[in-house]
Amino acid sequence: MADATARHDPYQDKLDSLTDADLAAILAELRRRLKAPEIAAAHTCIRCGLCADACHYYLTNGELEDVPAHKLNLVLGVIKHHFLPGGRRAGGWVGARKLDKAVVREWVDALFGRCSGCGRCTVNCTSGINIHGLIRAARGALAAAGLVPPELQSTVMTAVEQGNNMGIPRDEWLETVDWIQDELRAETGDPGARIPVDEKGARLLYTVNPREPKFFPLSLLAAAKLFHAAGESWTFSSDRYDVTNYGLYSGDDSCAGLLSGRLVQAREDLGAEVLVLGECGHGFASTRWEAPQWLNRRFGFPVKSVLEVAAEYVRQGRVRLDPSKNKKPLTLHDPCNLVRLGGVVEEQRYLLENAVEDFREMTPNRRNNYCCGGGGGQLAMTRFAKRRLAAGRLKAEQIRATGAMVVVAPCHNCIDQLTELGKEYGLGTEVKTVIEIVADALVLPRKNA
Amino acid sequence: MTALGTLRVLTLAAAGACLAGLAWLTARAFAFGRRVYLSEPRGRAGRGLLYAFGKGMADKESVSRHLPTMLGGVVYHTAIFAALLDVVWTALPVRPGPPPGVFRPVLLAGAVVGPALLAKRAAKPHLRRLSCPDDFFANLFVDVFLALAFLRTVIPSLETALLAVSILLFFYIPLGKIRHCVFFFFTRVVFGLHFGRRGALPGSESRA
Structure with a gap:
């Protein structure tokens, strides 16, 4: 991997010492994720290469390995070989490839190291193949064998084990909220201004990126000012406020579901009407679109971006902007x-x-x-x-x-x-x-x- | 039955086998299960579908940045469908009349564009490396088919050669990349529905 440092890297050791059981785990997870659309994609891609110019990696680097169709066909080749009729017999003639250590290395380098999952290739694909979705499925297959790059995996595990991806202790979170509440009162001149925490029956449960309390507390203040100005009934949760979900990135659906499930459960525990997601792109995609799949349930309550909520305030005249x-x-x-x-x-x-x-x-x-x-x-x-x-x-x-x-x-x-x-x-x-x-x-x- | 008559029957049988093969592949794909969306839609899936097969066919960088290739692709595929129709028409036992004359320029255009697309695939280093043998073979095979389909409109005695190549082509379609003739539409439907329900495609935004 081009950027890998010369230091001893246990992750490289793991890649070097893959066992048949690891490969079997990857294939089993990949198979689990395949539905008709993914199989159709394997029959659809004609390797026209017109997706190349959609990718910011390719446009800035220009290597074949950055072409979305190349990344996609690393995955489709394995699908063809292992799961499609005639794939083994046709082999290289149709681009089918048996999963082996070399392929896994290529997957890691290309799917983790050359893709930000932005989906620009997908919307510009001549056929509309969900390229980023297939890349995520392959990431998930790698996750099943413990092959998520350790820096990313540790972010996932911090959130799983400590409740938020920055590992912020509950007391520290509550202290920050308390301090921001003082700031809110000073800014608004309203001594009654509040930042509610665990307030049952509030209309909105608001979730944030833990980077906000850790590094950008003024983001919290901004949201609090907005809700205050709108006269909104809202609350934070004292322990389930992390809108991020690095399980989306690692591809690990079970961790991803666990993290999104906490927000869903917090909303239910507090009896809020709407789960409001703070300014976090992948957090929105995770909880708004993917979490129902991960949790295998329909939510039956609105999940909204704070942008949607704020735009409603302006449209309804609940807040005035200058x-x-x-x-x-x-x-x-x-x-x-x-x-x-x-x-x-x-x-x-x-x-x-x-x-x-x-x-x-x-x-x-x-x-x-x-x-x-x-x-x-x-x-x-x-x-x-x-x-x-x-x-x-x-x-x-x-x-x-x-x-x-x-x-x-x-x-x-x-x-x-x-x-x-x-x-x-x-x-x-x-x-x-x-x-x-x-x-x-x-x-x-x-x-x- | 004459040799030509036998070829015509075999052509129709091969076309039937091709359709059966494609249907089998489609059934196999569905055997993997459908994806049921559990999130509440934010946009209109139907509008997404309309976009996917309407404006969305052209509203993308793969078109705007590669206009000659895309136009070539449209001509090529139009010619292929015309040639297939022409062949089936030719093989039918009862025909209302000769194939429409409009086929001739379309077939000629396809026969010219096909080799150009093949040359591009061979000449561009990244595209060449991205390709597998089937990408070259399928293109070449179809080019021969289109060339014969055109020439047959000028030299009727080439019908035998055209039907013979057609039979082989019909058998090859479900085996190689040409199967995308069916799965392209499948993928496009999924694209339109998936992003349409999210309100992420132009025109699919919710009215609310």
């Missing part, structure tokens, strides 16, 4: 999991059009946005960091072309990557969330203490 409070030219990054794969496209634009004076779209945008490069667990997988930053060059160029001084992204993963890109490519831009911008524009009635 765009003159945000004068700097600003551009918007579309997180792939929220926009292209999630369908939340216009709410953030509606909010920004009402909250800033100079909003500039990147080109391309919306469904065709380029991935920032931080998704797919890339930020966690330090062994592939050089590739991640190189692949982010397209996004950096997009931002620079707008001339904006502020980049907003409704996703904390993206924010981390955009911040790194700012340093790497000398962008000199400030990076914020959409709700932070909205909170800055809020017109709050002052109440004296």
Whole structure:
């Protein structure tokens, strides 16, 4: 692997010493995930290669290994050999490949190391093959054999074992909330302003990325200001507030289901009407779209992005925004999991059009946005960091072309990557969330203490 | 029965075997199970489906960035379907009349475009490395078929050769990559429904 350091790496040892049992575990999990659409995909891909230009890895690196069809056919080849009629006999003639150690190495390098799961290849595929979905299925098969890169796996396990992916102790979380509540009172001038925790019967249960309490507490304050201004009935959970789900990235459906299931259970325990997901692209895709599959149940309650909730407030006149409070030219990054794969496209634009004076779209945008490069667990997988930053060059160029001084992204993963890109490519831009911008524009009635 | 008559019967039988093979592959695919979506839709799946087979056929970078290839592909596939129709028409025991004259330029265009697409696959290093032998063989096979289909419109005595190649082609279709003639539509349906229900495709957004 190009970015792997020369240090001794137990993960490489594991890849070197794969057993037949490991290979069998990979195949069994892959088979479990195959449904008619995946089999159809194996019959559909004609290797036209026209997906190449959709991939930010290929566009910045230009290697065959970065072409989505190449990554896809690493997976489809194994499916053809092991699961399709005639695959073994036809063999290389139709691109079928037996799973062996060499293939597993190629999988790890290409599927974990050269893909952020952004789905841009999928929507630009001539046939519409769910390329990123098949890549995730193969990641999940690798997970079944314990072959998730350890940095990513440790993020998953931290969340599983400690309740959030940053390992924040409950007391620390509650202290942060308490401190933010003081800030909220100071900012609003309302001594009665509250940040409710574990409040039963609140209308909304709000979930956040643990990076917010850890590194970006002003994001929490921004959301609290918004809910306060709207007169919303809402609450945090004291122990189940992590909207992230790195199981989506590792491909491990059981861990992913466990993590999303906690949020679902917290909503049920607190009796909230709506589960509101904070600004986290993959967290939205996980809990809004994938979790019902992972948990094998229909939810029967609304799961919404905070952007949808905020846009409703503005439309209904529950909050007033003053765009003159945000004068700097600003551009918007579309997180792939929220926009292209999630369908939340216009709410953030509606909010920004009402909250800033100079909003500039990147080109391309919306469904065709380029991935920032931080998704797919890339930020966690330090062994592939050089590739991640190189692949982010397209996004950096997009931002620079707008001339904006502020980049907003409704996703904390993206924010981390955009911040790194700012340093790497000398962008000199400030990076914020959409709700932070909205909170800055809020017109709050002052109440004296 | 004459030799030509026998070839015609065999052609129809091969076409039937081809359809049966494709149907068997489809049944095998469905035997893996369907995916039932359990999340509440945010958009309109039906609109997604319309998009997938309408505007969405052109509204993508694989089209806008590769217009000559995509136009070539459209011409090529139109010609293939026309040629298949022409062959079946030719093999039918009762025909209302000769095949429509419009087939001739379409077949010629396909016979020209096919080798061009093959040359592109062979010439571009990444595309060549991405390809498996079937990618070259299937293209070449179809090119020969299209060339014969066109030439037969000029030289009727080539009907025997055309039918012989057609029989082989019909048997090959379910075995190689040409099976995408069925599964392309399957995949496109899944794409439209999957992203349409999420409201992620243009026009599929919920009215609410």
